Amino acid sequence: MTSVQNVLAVLESAGFERLPQPLTVVGTEFDFEAAARGTDTSHDLVLVATDQVPRRRLQRLVAGLARSLDLAASRRPVSLVLLGGVAASDRIELERYARILPIASPIPDIAEIEEAVAVLLPLKLPNTDLVHGSDPVNEVMAVLGPLKATSDHIALIRAATDGPDAVRETLRRYANEGAGWTDEVGDSDE
Known part of the structure; x- marks a missing residue:
């Protein structure tokens, strides 16, 4: 399983739905490595990109997607999971259009992915039935x-x-x- 597939698996386990590629918004196609959308409590549109995508191209893709979402009057917040990290200057440009969730490692384990996308995942609260407290x-x-x-x-x-x-x-x-x-x-x- 690739890193992109691992990111999608973590998102799907949290109720996100994998979107077909290329992502199409208002008739325009966007060739991200993967995309998912929240279905229950989350309304995020999550994009996944690796460090294999040239940063200029990624910036143009994200900016174009943001404009298309505006034309569609979409209210979905956009998050971009970046595998392999991102330079500060690139991050600033990308943050104009999306929440950036960087993962430094190009081949992260599941724990690293869960930590990076934690803002998208439901909170894991302790089971109160198992707490052995008393009055x-x-x-x-x-x-x-x-x-x-x-x-x-x-x-x-x-x-x-x-x-x-x-x-x-x-x-x-x-x-x-x-x-x-x-x-x-x-x-x-x-």
Whole structure:
């Protein structure tokens, strides 16, 4: 499998659809090495090019495609995966028309491809069913232990279940009690 095919395989596993070659937009053909479009949550048009394509030709292709997409009133953002890296001056010119996703290696492994195109891929969140956490209140009580948990600790932990304002109020009362203050406001006879 070639590097271009590996890029397409990564994109397809994320819900992208491979487009036929040459890519045709508004009757104009664009001969990129590969192209794919997002189908579900992504609407990107992703182009793939290697360092075998002369940079001037690539710049003309990307600029022409951008103009054709404008004529078609397309709202698809364009991303260009460049295998083999790109010079800074070439990148600046290409970025006028597309998001550039360079891969330094001309023959990257799947991990390098996934890292380069990560902005196009859905986030991989941990499975919450597999997280072995328990209720945070119970964890705090377990750390304190039954002998160390005072009535003040228990009051704060119970307040935590009602949110930060309840904790602030409980701490305020605790501090006032420790200082010998009361919540009663009296008239002063000064």
